[in-house]
Amino acid sequence: MGNDYLLSSNTYQLFRLSDLKLIGTYRLDPGPSRNGHVSPEEARVAADGSVYVQTLSCGIQRITGLDTAAPVARLVHKFPGDFCGVPTIVGRYLVQSVPSIHGFAVLDIAYPDNVREVSRLVIDEKFDPHWTAWSEKAKRLVVTSGKAGDRMYLLKLDAASGALTIDEAFRDTDGKTGFSFARRAWPHGWTGDGTPHGAIFSR
Numbered sequence: 001m002g003n004d005y006l007l008s009s010n011t012y013q014l015f016r017l018s019d020l021k022l023i024g025t026y027r028l029d030p031g032p033s034r035n036g037h038v039s040p041e042e043a044r045v046a047a048d049g050s051v052y053v054q055t056l057s058c059g060i061q062r063i064t065g066l067d068t069a070a071p072v073a074r075l076v077h078k079f080p081g082d083f084c085g086v087p088t089i090v091g092r093y094l095v096q097s098v099p100s101i102h103g104f105a106v107l108d109i110a111y112p113d114n115v116r117e118v119s120r121l122v123i124d125e126k127f128d129p130h131w132t133a134w135s136e137k138a139k140r141l142v143v144t145s146g147k148a149g150d151r152m153y154l155l156k157l158d159a160a161s162g163a164l165t166i167d168e169a170f171r172d173t174d175g176k177t178g179f180s181f182a183r184r185a186w187p188h189g190w191t192g193d194g195t196p197h198g199a200i201f202s203r
Contacts, residue, residue: 007082010037012053012073014066024071028053028061031075037061044089046109052076052094058084060094062112076115077107085130086198088141093118093162095141097129104129104143104155106162118162123153135201140167142199149193151178 010030014023028037036059043053046062053061058079065071081100088095092110097103103122109115123129130146134157141155141164154167172179181194 007039007056009039012040012043012061012063014071026071026073028055028059028073029075031059031078033078035059036075036078037073042086044087044094046089047091048112050112052087052089052109054084054087054096056084057082058098058100060087060096060107060115062109062115076109076112077117079105085146086132088132088134090134090141090157091159093157095132095134095157095164097132097143099128099130102127102129104132104164106157106164108162119164121155121164121166123166127151131197131199133198133200138201140201142201144196144199146195146197148195149180149182150196151176151180152196152199153178 010028011025013025016023030037035057039056040053043051045051051063058081059075060077061073062076063071063073079098083099085097094107094109096105098105101122102125105117106119107115108118128145128147131144133142144152154170156165156167166177168177171177181196183193185191
C-alpha cells in the first residue's frame with residue numbers, strides 16, 4: 001500500500017497474529033479486464049469467514065482458504081472507474097464508494113458464486129465518495145468525501161433489497177441534509193474548510 005507502489009501492487013500477505021510471522025505473499029486475480037487486482041487496500045471479513053478486499057482499481061476480490069497452505073483470490077466484481085474507497089459489509093451486503101458515479105454501490109454477497117450489484121445511490125455530480133462505516137445500533141452508514149468543504153451524510157440500508165437512501169432527518173444548521181465541512185468554526189479554534197476522511201460511530 002505504499003505510495004511508491006500506487007497503482008502497481010497486486011499482492012496480499014497473510015500473517016500469524018500470535019507473533020506476526022509472515023505466512024505468505026499471494027497474487028490477486030486480475031479478472032477479465034486484467035486490472036481488477038491493482039492496489040489492494042481494505043480487507044473485510046464476511047459472515048462465511050471469507051475475506052473481501054477492495055482495490056484502488058475498483059475491483060472486489062474474495063479470498064478463501066486462509067486457513068490452508070494455498071489461499072485463493074477471485075475477482076467477484078469490478079466497479080466502473082478507479083480510486084474506489086473504503087467498503088463496509090453489512091450482513092449480506094457490501095457497500096462500496098465509487099467516485100466515477102459520485103456515490104455508492106451495493107453488492108449482494110450472500111451467494112459468493114453469484115455476487116451481484118443490487119443498488120446505487122448517487123449523491124450529486126460534485127460529490128467525491130471515500131469512506132463508509134456502519135453502526136449496528138443506529139442502523140445507519142456514515143459516508144464521507146475526501147474533498148475539502150464537502151458534506152458528510154448518514155445513509156439508510158434496506159435489509160430486504162439493499163437499497164440505499166439518504167437519512168433526511170440528519171441535517172446541518174443550514175437546513176440541508178448531511179453535515180457541511182465548508183468554511184465553519186471548529187472546536188479547536190480554527191475556521192475554514194475541513195477535509196473529511198475517516199469516520200466512525202463512537203457511541
